[in-house]
Amino acid sequence: MWLYFHNSVTYECAKTSFKPCVAPLGISLKRDEGVPSGSKGVFTWHWMGKPMSGHITGLDARMILDSRGNPTVEVDCFVDGSLLGRAAVPSGASTGAYEALEMRDGDPSRYLGKGVLSAIDNITDRIEEALVGLPVDEQRVIDEVMIELDGTPNKANLGANAMLGASMACLHAGAAVHELPLWKYIGGVAGGLMPVPMLNILNGGAHAASNVDVQEFMVMPHGFDTFEEGLRAGVETYHALKKELKADGLLGGVGDEGGFAPNLPANEEGLKYMVRAIEGAGYSVEQMGIALDVAATEFHHDDGYHMDGKVLSSEDLADVYSGWLDAYPILSIEDGFGEDDWQGWSRFTKREGHRVQTVGDDLFVTQTERLAQGIEIGAANAMLVKLNQVGTVTETLEAMDLASSHGLNNVISHRSGETEDVTIADLAVGTRAGQIKTGAPARSDRVAKYNQLLRIASDVDEYRSPF
Ligand code: PGA
Ligand code: ZN
DSSP states (O other): OOGGGHHHHEEETTOSOOOOOOOOTTEEEEEOTTOOTTSEEEEEEEETTEEOOOBEEEEEEEEEEOTTSOEEEEEEEEETTEEEEEEEOOBOSSOOTTSOOOOOOOOTTSGGGTOOHHHHHHIIIIIHHHHTTSBTTOHHHHHHHHHHHHOSTTOTTTOHHHHHHHHHHHHHHHHHHTTOOHHHHHHGGGOOOBOEEEEEEEEOGGGSSSSOOSOEEEEEEOSOSSHHHHHHHHHHHHHHHHHHHHHTTOOOOBOTTSSBOOOOSSHHHHHHHHHHHHHHTTOOTTTEEEEEEOOGGGGEETTEEEETTEEEOHHHHHHHHHHHHHHSOEEEEESOSOTTOHHHHHHHHHHHTTTSEEEESTTTTTOHHHHHHHHHHTOOSEEEEOHHHHSSHHHHHHHHHHHHHTTOEEEEEOOSBOOSOOHHHHHHHHTTOOEEEOOOSOSHHHHHHHHHHHHHHTTOOOBOOOO
């Protein structure tokens, strides 16, 4: 294709010459009408004398706030002069060491060092210049141009937050150009699959001020016929948990993902409350199971895993999980072990993978290299999918492809710092991932994703247990 000539089509009117480029047969370049002298513009591609449409003509970027009151990046993508795509970037708290770099200004006098002015400058200067002129529906080319421009293995040059904002804004604009809902644009002719939601109704770890080590206790309504029925059961269970905690005098605030955040005598108490809530809402544990995100990297230290006031070896921790699997309806355990404990991961997956989904989050960081390493040793049977761990849509889809082609499940995920952006809801349906975790049914940053899924559900019926 001729796409890589795009640098040759940016020009400044003051200059009369531009880099020569060879257009394919039938395609010619023509200067935009009425671009004032001295300003920047683009040449329009013409095919048989008619202008071709659907090209990126500009990016705009600004700082907005996320759900924790921290700055984040929002990007607008202009196509043929019109605003057609907008996206905002999420941010983690229990971030994996191998994630792509989130660029923060580090100026302690602004937003406690968390400003994103440098990331925004990178979008409006360097990324915009590189992308202008590209067809907006060539997502792979768009992302590859940015990856090349960045030139580092962890996006340290442009910032993964800058790159992802641009990547997702272009994705939305591409869908708009084709007049398709985003999920359909992503999925093509494969058709959508509604994901089973994992609702994080009890928050602990780095997302709460409580003494609970396990970061997320989620309900997973997998035994229902439709997404709407499953979601309703999850929401009713959230309300039932509130009632149970209130009855025991444990109802305080909520954590970063909207779930309740009580202090508990032991982590296992969280599991007991989950079962009480499921049954209290009138459902059975066959219809609705439990998914945990232990986020074990957070409590892994040099001497072992610090849980419930004890220091456990990797083997001890695996035994704790096996005991829980015997006693509770647990369907999925995410980050049961630390991000460098490859042995612990594969030992546990070999032993228990037949009866529980083991999900790599900090372990794989949505990156093909780490995932390939994990596949090699059977570290997990599922991958958590977070766009901002890798920094572009294309690399996210590549990691998902690698996972599913080796029989691993994909679980689409929000971050603990979110915005009203709902891209992940469409990503889950369009890629037919089958599972999504996006917090409690509380606080608009979480509910926005469930509401988008409810909208999509009026067009997509298919819903089934991934197990
Ligand atoms: P994070 O938490 O966004 O704070 O990393 C979510 C998770 O660990 O899955
Ligand atoms: Zn996690």
